[in-house]
Amino acid sequence: MKQVNYIIVGxxxxxxxxxxxxxxxxxxxLIIDDSSLSQASRIAAGLYNPVVFKRLVKSWLADELLPFMDEFYTDAEKLLDEKFYFKKKIVKPxxxxxxxxxxxxxxxEEVGKYLSEIIYDDFLNDSIYNPLGVSEIKHGGNLNTGLFLNSFRNYFKQNNLMLEEKFDYTQIIFSNDKVNYKNIEADIIIFCEGYKTIDNxxxxxxxFKLTKGEIITVRIPDFNIDDEFVLNKGVxxxxxxxxxxxxxxxYEWTDLSEQITEKGKTELIDKLKKVIKLPFEIIDHEAGIRPTVIDRRPxxxxxxxxxxxxxxxxxxxxxxxxxxxxxxxxxSFLENKSALNKEVDILRFIKSH
Ligand SMILES: Cc1cc2nc3c(=O)[nH]c(=O)nc-3n(C[C@H](O)[C@H](O)[C@H](O)COP(=O)(O)OP(=O)(O)OC[C@H]3O[C@@H](n4cnc5c(N)ncnc54)[C@H](O)[C@@H]3O)c2cc1C
Structure with missing residues (x-):
């Protein structure tokens, strides 16, 4: 019988x-994962941005999340000896x-610490539609999620911390204050199954109020923006x-299959054509389901x-x-009994149980 403190599913x-x-x-x-079941994390662009574009307000808990995230990914890069976390300027025409x-x-205003004051009226004028100038969000960037997940997977596998299979709920046995799964005994099993939790x-x-997302990868031969930027205007x-x-x-709430669609592709092409003046070709097209919740909190x-x-x-x-x-x-909640933010605690939905 193998013994661990925590089994993590996903x-x-x-x-x-x-x-x-x-x-x-x-x-x-010990992590148990069947990576064929959901590809949300793998296909995500991995962008992070402390500002909600539409209203130009700080995103929820941005001041707390950013320094924490920074330290976490920087440490992870050191541990895994891989570069996957990038700080970038998010440019908004x-x-x-x-x-x-x-x-x-x-x-x-207070959110101004995340907004650049400089407006380059002639920024990339040859390649993008930019009649009103651009500005930048500061302290944004992206995580190369594919690289991050692959590096982690290799690390977990090398250290025998990984079981590659679909979790079988019928194999759970509760015994005293422990839980058994096949030949493994744990204090707690924690499910991190993304949208697949709807089958748990x-x-x-x-x-959940799931949201499908589609993404395309394009080649724009005559476009050469520096990789310290991300452009954002509709897409x-x-x-x-x-x-x-x-x-x-x-963003799609009715078709919740992980299949790519013509509708999704057309929407992205139309939006891209409103930003870029240059010809492009599509080289990839992917879809995934975001684990979104009715009150938009974890x-x-x-x-x-x-x-x-x-x-x-x-x-x-x-x-x-x-x-x-x-x-x-x-x-900290599990190990030291410290408080869990009530806005994220599942007990806020206890009446649905
Ligand atoms: C198109 C798109 C773009 C996005 N862009 C961004 C972005 O720019 N920035 C950002 O922060 N977020 C973005 N997201 C959201 C982001 O992808 C999610 O917040 C995140 O991936 C959720 O991660 P997760 O681990 O909860 O779920 P998932 O990524 O779904 O991971 C769940 C894992 O559990 C496995 N699994 C499930 N059930 C079982 C089982 N029974 N047994 C074994 N394994 C199981 C799955 O195969 C998968 O490996 C985007 C999402 C989409 C779809």
Whole structure:
């Protein structure tokens, strides 16, 4: 019988980040993952941005999340000897006069620490539609999620911390204050299954409001923006090098298959054509399901009846920013009985159970 403190089901952003946080606290973990079940974390552009574009306000907990995220990914890069975390300027060409006026007003408010005052009226004028100038969000960037997850997977496998299979819920046996899964005994099993939690018999009552997203990868031979920038105007355009760019993303609430669609592709092409003046070709097209929740807050905590089952999920559209901070909070809650933010605690939905 193998014994660990925690079994983690799922090695997307949530499961990987939680596992590393446990390891930092000298807790033993085993991850069980069948990566074919959801590709949300792998296809995500991994952008992080402290500002909500539409209203130009700070995104939820931005001041707390950013320094935490910075330290977490920098440490992870050292541990895994790989570079996957990048700071970038998010450049926003203004679509209308009102948008620019709002920006000029907000620069002088508290959110102004994340907004650049400089407006380059002639920024990339040969390649993008830019009649009203641009400005920049400061302290944004992206995580190369594919590289991050692969590096973690190799690390977990090399250290025998990984089981590559689909988790079988019928194999859970509760015994005293422990829980057994096949030949493994753990204190707690924590489910980090992304949107697949809707099929989990213990947590399917959680009120997800899932959002499908599609993303295209394009080659723009005559476009050469520096990879320290991300462009954002209706869609984001993230440089991957060699004139290749990721462009996304769509938001869809009714078709929740992981299949790519013509509708999604057409929407992204139309939006890209409104930003870029240059010809481009599509070289890839992907789709995934974001684990979004009715109140747009994560879903974290222990099962109301089974204290040896937990969940770390609901990272929605912002897994990169949210997961490091809340993994740390969840681990402190489990290990030191410190408080869990009530806005993320699953017990806020106890009536649905
Ligand atoms: C198109 C798109 C663009 C996005 N862009 C961004 C972005 O720019 N920035 C950002 O922060 N976020 C972005 N997101 C959101 C981000 O992807 C999510 O917040 C994040 O991936 C959620 O991670 P997760 O680990 O909870 O879930 P998932 O990524 O779904 O991972 C769950 C893992 O568990 C495995 N699994 C599930 N069930 C089982 C089981 N029974 N047994 C074994 N394994 C199982 C799955 O195969 C998977 O490996 C985007 C999402 C999409 C779809």
């Amino acid at each position: 090695q997307g952003l949530a499961g990987s980040i939680l596992a590393l946080t446990f390891l930092k606290q000298n807790k033993s973990v 203004f679509a209308e006069e009102q948008e620019r006026k709002l920006w000029e007003k907000k620069v002088n 018999p213990y947590f399917s009552w959680l009120p 984001f355009i993230l440089p991957l090098g060699n004139h290749i760019y990721k462009v996304g993303a769509t 879903l974290i905590g222990l099962h109301p009846k089974h204290n040896s089952l937990g969940v770390f999920n609901g990272m929605g559209t912002k897994g990169v920013m949210l997961a490091p901070y809340f993994a740390n909070q969840f681990v």
